[in-house]
Amino acid sequence: xxxxxxxxxxxxxxxxxxxxIKCEQNLGHDTMYWYKQDSKKFxxxxxxxxxxELIINETVPNRFSPKSPDKAHLNLHINSLELGDSAVYFxxxxxxxxxxxxxxxxxxxxxxxx
Amino acid sequence: SQQGEEDPQAxxxxxxxxxxxxxxxxxxxxxxxxxxxxxxxxxxxxxLIRSNEREKHSGRLRVTLDTSKKSSSLLITAxxxxxxxxxxxxxxxxxxxxxxxxxxxxxxxxxx
Numbered sequence: 737x738x739x740x741x742x743x744x745x746x747x748x749x750x751x752x753x754x755x756x757i758k759c760e761q762n763l764g765h766d767t768m769y770w771y772k773q774d775s776k777k778f779x780x781x782x783x784x785x786x787x788x789e790l791i792i793n794e795t796v797p798n799r800f801s802p803k804s805p806d807k808a809h810l811n812l813h814i815n816s817l818e819l820g821d822s823a824v825y826f827x828x829x830x831x832x833x834x835x836x837x838x839x840x841x842x843x844x845x846x847x848x849x850x
Numbered sequence: 851s852q853q854g855e856e857d858p859q860a861x862x863x864x865x866x867x868x869x870x871x872x873x874x875x876x877x878x879x880x881x882x883x884x885x886x887x888x889x890x891x892x893x894x895x896x897x898l899i900r901s902n903e904r905e906k907h908s909g910r911l912r913v914t915l916d917t918s919k920k921s922s923s924l925l926i927t928a929x930x931x932x933x934x935x936x937x938x939x940x941x942x943x944x945x946x947x948x949x950x951x952x953x954x955x956x957x958x959x960x961x962x
Binding site: 783784840841843844 | 881883885887890891892893894895898936938939942949950951952956
């Protein structure tokens with residue numbers, strides 16, 4: 737069974753479009769994250785939710801909006817996509833109720849904006 | 851701001867050799883973690899060391915932490931071709947509970 741899953745794995749779209757990436761974890765974890773990994777492999781946190789409540793909101797354009805319908809799901813919606821949004825987006829989860837202990841990562845979604 | 855900095859950026863060794871990667875950070879931490887990322891895959895947690903620990907082992911992995919120097923090292927002994935991956939250190943703490951701050955990683959290539 738996949739612990740943290742993301743869909744889609746690849747996403748190719750044009751500038752200006754709106755797209756969503758979905759994440760689900762079946763680990764029973766309370767905390768979920770979205771990370772962005774750029775072309776140089778630098779991984780930066782974007783958002784974190786603990787029990788459906790937003791606890792981390794880094795300096796991310798407000799075109800990015802996370803949504804957590806329940807604690808097993810954390811989706812990322814991106815409006816008005818730009819070339820610079822091209823990256824790999826990773827979802828992750830941890831059991832620790834907000835404390836950043838071991839994190840479990842999804843396989844990533846490679847977003848290409850043309 | 852970026853917390854961890856791995857060194858070297860890239861490392862190429864032969865199978866059977868040991869590989870050592872270093873990580874330096876800037877602020878106080880609660881814990882430091884090492885992750886592995888195979889090409890095109892997500893990150894996999896390897897080991898966590900807390901600020902009051904100095905050394906930790908897991909299989910062929912040995913991690914040390916020197917909080918006075920704000921540095922950590924990851925040693926992989928008797929490396930295998932399957933160890934080829936990028937290795938990242940990540941720190942938690944310094945007033946930033948709840949989140950990890952990652953370095954840029956070391957790309958390890960183990961040649962058969």
